[in-house]
Amino acid sequence: MTMKSRLALTLLLAGLLATPFALAQNSGSDGHSGSSASGDGAGSSGGDGAPGSSDSSVSATEGASGDGGAGEGNRPIERINRHAIKSMVLVRQLLAQANVALPGAR
Amino acid sequence: MNTRKHSVSSAGHWLAGAVAALTATLAAAQPAPAAAKLPTDLVELVATFNDEAIPFNDQLVVLGKADAKVTAVLVFGLSGDTSYLMDRIFARLKEKYVDTGKLRLIVYDFPLTWHDMQALAGFRCLPAEQHLAAMQAAVRYPSFADGMKRGSYMATPARVWSVLKDFDITPEKAEKCMRNTAIIGHIEALRRTATNTWGVTRAPSLIVNDRVIASPSSLRLIEDVLNSALKE
Numbered sequence: 001m002t003m004k005s006r007l008a009l010t011l012l013l014a015g016l017l018a019t020p021f022a023l024a025q026n027s028g029s030d031g032h033s034g035s036s037a038s039g040d041g042a043g044s045s046g047g048d049g050a051p052g053s054s055d056s057s058v059s060a061t062e063g064a065s066g067d068g069g070a071g072e073g074n075r076p077i078e079r080i081n082r083h084a085i086k087s088m089v090l091v092r093q094l095l096a097q098a099n100v101a102l103p104g105a106r
Numbered sequence: 107m108n109t110r111k112h113s114v115s116s117a118g119h120w121l122a123g124a125v126a127a128l129t130a131t132l133a134a135a136q137p138a139p140a141a142a143k144l145p146t147d148l149v150e151l152v153a154t155f156n157d158e159a160i161p162f163n164d165q166l167v168v169l170g171k172a173d174a175k176v177t178a179v180l181v182f183g184l185s186g187d188t189s190y191l192m193d194r195i196f197a198r199l200k201e202k203y204v205d206t207g208k209l210r211l212i213v214y215d216f217p218l219t220w221h222d223m224q225a226l227a228g229f230r231c232l233p234a235e236q237h238l239a240a241m242q243a244a245v246r247y248p249s250f251a252d253g254m255k256r257g258s259y260m261a262t263p264a265r266v267w268s269v270l271k272d273f274d275i276t277p278e279k280a281e282k283c284m285r286n287t288a289i290i291g292h293i294e295a296l297r298r299t300a301t302n303t304w305g306v307t308r309a310p311s312l313i314v315n316d317r318v319i320a321s322p323s324s325l326r327l328i329e330d331v332l333n334s335a336l337k338e
Contacts, residue, residue, distance in 0.1 A: 007262020022248055036269075050251035052185035052321055053305045055219040057145055061294055076155040076287055077144070084298060089165070091292075091299045099177040102254045102303055103316055 145277045151220060151259040152157035155285050162230045162289050167213040169200065174210040174333045176314065181216045181300055183243055183309020184225060184251040187321050191310045192245050195325045203332055208244045213238055217297050220253045223270075224262045224284040226293045232273050245267045 064081040095102055144152070155312045161334035180196075182188055217223045229240040244250055244266075255267040263281040270280045283289055299305040304318050314331050315338075322328050 026200045038303050045108065050248070050255045051218070052183055052187040052310065054301075057148055058217055058219055058223065059292075059295065059301075060144055060148060061329045062298065076157075078153045079157060080285040080291045080332055081154075084294040086300055087292040087295030090164060091166075091295050095179075095212070095299070096166050098166060099172070099210060100179060100212065100313075102176075103314060 117249050129273050134209075146170040147259050148220060151160065154260070155287050155290070156282060158282060160231065160279075160283060160286050160289065162283065162286075162292070163232065163234045163237055164230070164292055165234055165329055167215075167259065168311050169213065171207045171239075172205055172206040172210065174204075176208065176332060177210040177212070178332070179214050179300075179304075179334075181210045181214050181306050181309045181311040181312040182241055182245075183216045183218045183314065184254070185218060185223045185246040185309055186252065186321075187246040187308075188310045189251070192242060195322070195328065196326055200228075201329060202329075206219065208327040208336060209332060214300065215241060215293065215296055216300055216306065217293050218309055219255060221257075221262045221265075222251075223290050224259070225254065225266045227286060227289040228263070228266050228270055228275075228280045228284040230292065231275055231279060232270075236273050240269060240273055243272065 061077050061081040061084060064078045092102060117206070144269075147253070200211070201208075204211050213225045217226055217230070225244060226241075229237055229244070232240055250265070250269065254262060254327065257265060263284050266284065267277055267280060271277075275283075302310075304313050304316075306318060306320075309321045310321060312328060314324045314335050317331060317335075319331060
């Protein structure tokens with residue numbers, strides 16, 4: 001085996017090992033599930049007004065906790081997060097009461 | 107000799123490219139930064155939030171009979187597409203499926219931006235029986251949502267007041283509701299539940315059983331899905 005072939009094999013193996021790790025790091029390990037889509041979608045149904053896709057900043061409260069983030073100014077965001085966590089239980093109950101079949105969270 | 111030189115040089119270029127590729131792969135493997143800093147306009151908005159205990163309507167808008175064969179969720183956002191759906195499709199959908207007892211329809215508020223968070227929080231301070239009417243009024247013309255979103259977050263309450271002035275609420279109370287952490291927390295819970303449960307990031311979307319139609323653009327498309335669900 002030539003030096004070039006050995007190098008190619010080594011780098012190929014290194015790449016194969018690194019790729020799944022890279023994918024795992026970038027695939028929502030923080031509990032998000034794609035909610036931070038950029039807000040530039042113009043829609044598809046003739047809507048000529050405001051775009052119909054989520055702005056990335058709208059999920060800013062997710063995961064906000066009292067031990068980090070942007071400091072004092074972030075406190076209301078943390079309180080919203082706490083309220084949201086409590087309200088999610090109610091929302092799921094209301095959906096279930098209305099006969100909405102709820103699959104497991106993604 | 108020339109051949110050897112060429113071979114060494116070629117291997118060198120190849121090696122440099124391969125190292126660059128490996129470096130890029132490993133860089134992609136690095137964890138993302140832990141906490142993103144909030145945008146300046148959001149920090150400014152957040153500074154105006156209050157924690158007052160304000161009673162609000164935390165229920166869902168549910169239309170139709172409890173024993174309808176199919177239940178669907180209409181994810182309602184303040185967008186041009188929702189204006190289109192409510193103007194062109196909603197009345198016929200309601201008449202043909204909800205009013206005939208075939209469909210139970212939940213109109214589910216879903217914020218797309220921090221403008222929407224405030225507007226939808228304001229609507230939650232209306233009596234429950236006025237909630238749907240306020241949401242419908244907000245999308246009667248695409249210009250409302252469009253104009254609101256062209257303005258700053260701070261200017262949202264004044265925009266929303268153009269809708270709420272026709273309902274049973276004072277401007278002072280409306281603004282307090284729009285900036286209340288508990289009410290916004292409830293709107294955020296609706297957003298998270300839809301996103302985590304059905305992967306919804308667009309509004310309008312229609313959810314029938316486990317099928318999600320993002321931006322449904324015609325009654326026929328919706329009817330196909332509903333008729334199929336009714337046959338199951």
